[in-house]
Amino acid sequence: MKKLINAPDAVVGEALLGMEAAHPELVVDHELQIIYRGDAPVAGKVGVISGGGSGHEPMHGGYVGMGMLDAACPGAVFTSPTPDQMLAATKKVDAGRGVLHVVKNYTGDIMNFEMAAELAVAEGIEVKSVITNDDVAVEDSLYTAGRRGVGVTVLLEKTVGAAAEQGRSLDELAALGEKVNSNGRSMGMALTSCIVPAAGSPTFDLGDDEMEIGIGIHGEPGRYREPRGTAAEIAERILAPVVGDFPLQRGDTVLAFVNGMGGTPLLELYLMYGEIAKLLDARGIQIGRSLVGNYITSLEMAGCSVTLLRLDDELTELWDAPVNTPGLRWGV
Amino acid sequence: MAAVRLHSLQAWLREFAKLIAENKDYLTQLDSAIGDADHGINMDRGMRAVVTVLDNEEFTRVADLFNKVGMTLVSSVGGAAGPLYGTYFLRFGINAGDVAELNAARLGEAFLAGLEGVVARGKPEPGDKTMFDAMAPATSAYNAAIDSGHELAGALQQARAAAEQGRDDTIPMLAKKGRASYLGERSIGHQDPGATSTALLFAAAAAALP
Incomplete structure (x- = not known):
């Protein structure tokens, strides 16, 4: 294996150090591994967060900022992040109008975001989720975990993020997310x-x-x-x-x-x-x-x-x- | 009848961590055939975190021990295995309750509560080629053995054997859950990594609990 790394176990953490150094406008929580936009929570705006395994960069951390995500939770390479990450991100970006979770349709991502949403709701935060499942390569969704979330996720984070900047409500953003997913x-x-x-x-x-x-x-x-x-x-x-x-x-x-x-x-x-x-x-x-x-x-x-x-x-x-x-x- | 005390339950978790570490590459290799090549890596990371907790904290109640173990796995494993094993131990602990030991029948109820947690979280059906296919027969075998008058050690051996049989039975199955399901027919002929780690869970129980 030839890679520009120091140690296989340290790849994600060290990449986050570099991300923080390159983009001072972002805030990185190194302990929980969360990337925030520097001005989160943004007053009057619904929070939009996403997350997923690392290895898909720039998704999702590279889409944190004005007009897209308020926070991203990277997991280990190709492994879903964990509920404690999404819960902390949800709490920090909530400006009182709720938080939208953008989730790609993979068994692990769905379960971890589901646990996080349950925990956030228990703490009084309004959470909705939108799931992307645009990969037509998966033919028979009845007998599989369903279509995977892929490219549409990027387009959804851009368009829903822009709508959140306009001040749309959590319900409107969730509906818009459904619309984007179903048209991609x-x-x-x-x-x-x-x-x-x-x-x-x-x-x-x-x-x-x-x-x-x-x-x-x-x-x-x-x-x-x-x-x-x-x-x-x-x-x-x-x-x-x-x-x-x-x-x-x-x-x-x-x-x-x-x-x-x-x-x-x-x-x-x-x-x-x-x-x-x-x-x-x-x-x-x-x-x-x-x-x-x-x-x-x-x-x-x-x-x-x-x-x-x-x-x-x-x-x-x-x-x-x-x-x-x-x-x-x-x-x- | 012998009761299972807290130190035995901790020995179970340590033995599970040891078996996961020994089989880390094997689990990852199974997962690379039909999944995403991380099951051994993720489970090992999670169980090492559990061992760190056991080394550093004192527990006097079964519920507290398994609540901590469940939350540790949920926050350190990731993937689908984190929520599934995390939910398993959380529900196991809630069912066991505020006690310092479990008799053989109460242990069986806790196994069943853990299984029900996995069903609630992952919604597996029998034959979907998942950890459920090892966990469900192991749990049934244990409870049937206790019901028919077996001692704890014998019942745990039957649970271990049933988990291993369930694990082997996943080989010809067509995966219908998780990433393996994307393979369709190509998932046939491969042993499920989740069922394999679950067989280790019951092997650890048979080795450490009596």
């Missing part, structure tokens, strides 16, 4: 595996000439393992199930998000975006907004995912609203 779909693919520092060896084996279509962000297996294809072939392979699942209609407008898994150069991501744009154009689907880059990663995995969010005026306006975080910043 994703699918990913991997060219290589990744190494969890504490494990020291690749999470799964993938031959030099193979790719995994429908991969999860923790290396969960996808729908198919097949010989690797060209970018054009891969684009069709991951876009078709996404478009088909809505299904999107000719004339729909989307935010097209091509995300890198961490080990793929931006050069290739833009090449993929070009392929995706061509395929959307051929289907008569308009691209209203775009996002290209590494925003929800899987350590050093090579590969990408594509997320489409069906846009209306409300979501477009919330997407364009100012944001000031380490991971996304515009309009400020």
Whole structure:
């Protein structure tokens, strides 16, 4: 294992030290491992927090700041954070109007946030949760833990965060979160595996000439393992199930998000975006907004995912609203 | 009939921590086949935290001991295993109550309360390929043995054997909960890591409690 680390067990804690040093506008609780925006709690605003395993940076800590999250709780690499973290974050960001938990649909995340919400409610704080489950690679939700939360989580944290800045209520934000989730779909693919520092060896084996279509962000297996294809072939392979699942209609407008898994150069991501744009154009689907880059990663995995969010005026306006975080910043 | 005292319950937890540490890489290897390759790492981190608590704090009541153990696991394990094992020990302690020892029948009730906590938290069905598939048969075997007049040691041996059988029975199962469920058919043929750590829990009980 070759990594820029000192000790496998210290990776998350030491990364938080660096995060604090690089972003003095954030406040880091090193004992509980929580990243706060410096001015939390923000008077008159519903608090919005999220959290999840580390290894997906910039998600979630990189999305803490004006226009997105009030706090993020990182867990160990690929492991859900714990209820004591979410409870402390919930209490600190509550300005009296309640707190929204943004939770990705994984068994561990759901259970830990559920315990935290129970504890927070017992302390008199109003909490609602919105769950993202946009990964269409999971086919039969009846017999699985359900679709995984992936790329839509980033778009949801941006749009719901913007709405929270406008002063919307907890109920309105929860409803908006549902709307974003139900209008978004994703699918990913991997060219290589990744190494969890504490494990020291690749999470799964993938031959030099193979790719995994429908991969999860923790290396969960996808729908198919097949010989690797060209970018054009891969684009069709991951876009078709996404478009088909809505299904999107000719004339729909989307935010097209091509995300890198961490080990793929931006050069290739833009090449993929070009392929995706061509395929959307051929289907008569308009691209209203775009996002290209590494925003929800899987350590050093090579590969990408594509997320489409069906846009209306409300979501477009919330997407364009100012944001000031380490991971996304515009309009400020 | 022999009663289980606090120091025996602490020995159970220490033995569980030891077995988890010894099997840390094995559990992680099982988890990398059908999950996310962290079960051994996370359980070892949690049980080491539990041992630190046992080394540093005095307990006089079963409820207090297991409340502390449950909260320690909830705050140190993460993943799904943290809330599940945490809830198990929290409910075990609440059921055991404000006492300094448990007789064999009361121990069985506490095992059952822990199991019910896991069901409430994770909503597993039998055959979903989870820790429930080792925990439920072990709990039933223990209580059936006590009901039919077995001594504590014999009942714990039956619980251990049932947990190990339940663990082995997860191999041909199709996973329907947790990350393994994303594999669908490909989860068949792999032993469930959660059922494996639960078999260690009952092996530790059989070794340390009588």
